[in-house]
Amino acid sequence: MPAASLTAVRSFVAAPVPARPAIAVEGRRAFAFKGVEKRFGDKTVLDGIDLDVPSGQFVAVIGKSGCGKSTLLRLLAGLDRPTSGSLTLGAEEEGHSRTRFMFQEPRLLPWASVVKNVEVGLTGIAAGAEAWQRALDILGEVGLADRADEWPSVLSGGQKQRVALARALVGHPQILALDEPLGALDALTRIEMQQLLERIWLAQKFTAVLVTHDVAEAVALADRVVVISEGRIALDLDVPVARPRRRGSAELARLEGTILDRLFG
Amino acid sequence: MSFSARLHANAIGWVLPVLVIAGWEIASRAGVMPANVLPAPSAVAEAFWRLTLSGELIRNIGVSTARALAGFAVGGSIGFALGLANGLSRLSRGLTDTTLQMIRNIPHLALIPLVILWFGIDEEAKLFLVALGVFFPIYVNTLLGIQSVDPQLVEMGRVYGMDGRALFFRVILPGALPAIFVGLRYALGIMWLTLIVAETISASSGLGYMAMQAREFLLIDVVVLSILIYALLGKLADSLARLLERLSLGWHPAFQNG
Structure with missing residues (x-):
């Protein structure tokens, strides 16, 4: 399927077509969720998600099991449709396919x-x-x-x-959606993979959305951490730490604490 | 595995048959085994040579093989096509699977009297029986193979933009192939079995007919020869299927280093 028709299926509000000015990539939007709800039968999994992500950002999405974080990712990748609300994707760049999905298993x-x-x-x-x-x-x-x-x-x-x-x-x-792809790896391989991911992301500057249950991984990699709880965004935290980051530094540990407090507080 | 090691592993399978034949020859020569019960291997070899010279053996093997392959081609392709259709389409499966499962439970050799009434002892009778016998193992295993393809891989294929055709040839068919090969090997066994029975009961040529004629004239060496040739043909068909399997399932851990 050509990328264009994939986009057509996924945009529930027509994506604005900008005149593509020669501005910095960071200025553009990768995607936006607006009041997105997702219900499976009686069960509300996502309950009004608003999330605006600029192009090139590395976002980590954290939450307990069953909080709806994987559903969020599946909506972004077009594997599911929202029950209500809208999901807007930014303009398409020539020669680039839109969204790629990396599963928990290699598949x-x-x-x-x-x-x-x-x-x-x-x-x-x-x-x-x-x-x-x-x-x-x-x-x-x-x-x-x-x-x-x-x-x-x-x-x-x-x-x-x-x-x-x-x-x-x-x-x-342009967007890489990662659904806990490192969850099944041993601790050392995992750190290696995180470094590889960060290196390639810095080189290619795609927008990365990483769903994870590992808070340390989230603060080590992401520009921004979004905590989801009971289908809503409970915390939206910037991680203003310069790269390369040193694992286990006091700054990362403090952010990690803030997130854990919100998850279990 | 190196070539010589593989040769060695294959050779070990032939140790037992060779020992049995040697023991049999010795028993016959010592008079323990009367020739009118079981002739000596050397007598069977003589019969083999006699029938080869007269051209009778080659002709009968040719006739039987042609029948077997024709029946296999007809029954196998129908079984494969229906297996694919029912594996891929819920509608097709709903429509035909119950009926097929009912027919599957009839032993196809029980149809011999009916088949003789319908077709007499002509070629159609043998073709029909072999085709029917081969159909089910191919059908059941093709269907099973397609149903057991990992749905996660199918989802991956869709996410990466494969259309139906690419999905079938790159994900579904290769995933179903190991089960299809199991069906193929079962079907080859049933193919020979059905043909022997059909030829023994109603035929005017072929290996089964040769064996029955020999029985009439008490040519026990020819009867034994026919049985041995069946064994060899069965083994040959199985080896061919295994070779195909090894060539096309090189990715499968069970066929690596093997």
């Missing part, structure tokens, strides 16, 4: 080689030799260029998730 095709799995991210964007070359380039960025022709089954958990990251990024998305 690689076991019958396709690593490089072919990455090429899945170019479906409808590029094919043949060009797709292969782009897939190899991004595999190099996640440090797996030498594993391109292997089957996914021989990779470790962290390596599989790096292939999934490469697949998500190969089409140069």
Whole structure:
């Protein structure tokens, strides 16, 4: 499906088409939720979410299990539709596909080689030799260029998730939605992946929305942390800490405390 | 696994058959096993040579193989097509699956009297029985294979913009392939079994017919030869299926290093 028609399905209010002035990327909006509600039967999962995210921002969404944070992400990625309210996506940039989704599990095709799995991210964007070359380039960025022709089954958990990251990024998305993609990794691999994610995000400047249950991960990576509780935004906190951030610094620990207080206070 | 190691692993499977045949030959020569009960392997080999020279053996193997493959092609392709249709479409499954499951529970060899009444002892009778026998293992396993494709992978395919065609060829069919191969191997076994029974009861050529004729004339060596050839043909079909499986399921952990 071409990116344009995907956008058409997902915009519930027509996206404004700006004259694309040569202003800084940060000035533009990536997406906005306005009064978004989502109900499954009688159960209200999201209850009036307002969230405006500028282009290029790294947002972490935190909440307890069942608070609706994954639903928020699925709405953003177009996997679900809101019951009411609107979701507006910013203007589309040429040659870039809109939103990519990184799942909790790697979800690689076991019958396709690593490089072919990455090429899945170019479906409808590029094919043949060009797709292969782009897939190899991004595999190099996640440090797996030498594993391109292997089957996914021989990779470790962290390596599989790096292939999934490469697949998500190969089409140069404007928004990357991450649904606890590091949750199943061991602690050390996890920190490695966080650093990789931060490095690629700094280089490519896409908008990242990371759903996580790990407060330390959120404050280490994000520009902004949104806490969701009972379907509403309970806290919207900026993380004004310069990068590279030092894990375990007093500043991050203080922010972490604020968030934990709000979650359990 | 290296080539010589693989050869070694294959060779070990033949140790037992060779020992059995050697023991059998010795027992026959010592007179423990009378020739009118079970002829010696050397007598069977002689019968093999005699029938090969006369061209009878090759002709009958050819006739039986052609029947088996024709029946397999007809029954297998219908089973595969219906398995795909019912795996992909809820409507098609709702419409046909109950009926098919009822028919599946009839042993297809029980239809032999009816089939003889319908088709006589012509080729159609054998083709029909083999096709019917092969149909169900292929159908059931194709359907099962498609239903067991990981829905998370299908969702991933959709999120990454695959259309229905790409989704089928890149996600669903490869995911169903291991189960389809299980069906294929079952079907090959049933194919030979059905054909032997059908040829034994009603035929004027083929391996089963050759065995029945030999029985009439008390040519026990030819009867034993026919049985051995069935065993070899069955093994050959299974080996071919395994080879195909290994070639197309190279990604599967069970077929790596193997």
